[in-house]
Amino acid sequence: DAKTTQPPSMDCAEGRAANLPCNHSTISGNEYVYWYRQIHSQGPQYIIHGLKNNETNEMASLIITEDRKSSTLILPHATLRDTAVYYCIVGIGTASKLTFGTGTRLQVTL
Amino acid sequence: ETGVTQTPRHLVMGMTNKKSLKCEQHLGHNAMYWYKQSAKKPLELMFVYNFKEQTENNSVPSRFSPECPNSSHLFLHLHTLQPEDSALYLCASSQGEIGNTEAFFGQGTRLTVV
Numbered sequence: 001d002a003k004t005t006q007p008p009s010m011d012c013a014e015g016r017a018a019n020l021p022c023n024h025s026t027i028s029g030n031e032y033v034y035w036y037r038q039i040h041s042q043g044p045q046y047i048i049h050g051l052k053n054n055e056t057n058e059m060a061s062l063i064i065t066e067d068r069k070s071s072t073l074i075l076p077h078a079t080l081r082d083t084a085v086y087y088c089i090v091g092i093g094t095a096s097k098l099t100f101g102t103g104t105r106l107q108v109t110l
Numbered sequence: 111e112t113g114v115t116q117t118p119r120h121l122v123m124g125m126t127n128k129k130s131l132k133c134e135q136h137l138g139h140n141a142m143y144w145y146k147q148s149a150k151k152p153l154e155l156m157f158v159y160n161f162k163e164q165t166e167n168n169s170v171p172s173r174f175s176p177e178c179p180n181s182s183h184l185f186l187h188l189h190t191l192q193p194e195d196s197a198l199y200l201c202a203s204s205q206g207e208i209g210n211t212e213a214f215f216g217q218g219t220r221l222t223v224v
Contacts (some may be wrong), residue, residue: 043215
């Protein structure tokens with residue numbers, strides 16, 4: 001069963017903010033929201049994770065709604081190198097407990 | 111550079127061959143993982159090792175045989191594979207198997223079975 005729903009693809013102009021949505025309406029109270037991305041033919045790369053508070057790091061910001069049923073990953077100034085498949089995952093623990101879905105393919109264009 | 115190194119990056123093997131994939135992590139992590147990514151499919155977790163002990167085997171066929179001699183190294187031994195085993199094989203590591211920390215992935219080995 002899919003625990004998250006993401007749009008299959010999105011476009012973003014270079015230099016603009018990329019806002020990637022994710023629905024996780026069945027998230028349980030102790031499950032975290034993780035974001036990873038996978039650039040073509042490379043291994044997934046961790047971006048950020050959070051429980052209920054908004055989080056920010058050098059790569060991105062994570063906004064989680066108050067009811068925790070959805071979240072948004074924000075890349076503040078997208079570049080061509082941000083073109084990748086972005087995975088939103090909910091779960092507890094590390095890689096052994098996380099189920100990767102099909103993600104959102106983000107295309108950053110000039 | 112993620113601190114997780116996989117070799118070889120590409121491998122072509124016949125169905126009767128025996129080969130091994132290698133993964134090495136320089137992060138001081140205690141948990142290591144093998145994943146399979148087939149074309150247009152999500153990542154599938156294959157094996158989990160925590161402190162060198164196998165803690166998870168997701169019904170992987172016996173033609174895939176993992177080995178974890180220490181916390182820094184992980185191997186996947188391959189024998190009598192099928193063409194449908196062609197995929198990107200990814201290794202990952204994390205500080206431990208439990209706790210909410212991130213996983214670091216290697217670049218993967220692109221395997222083609224002919």
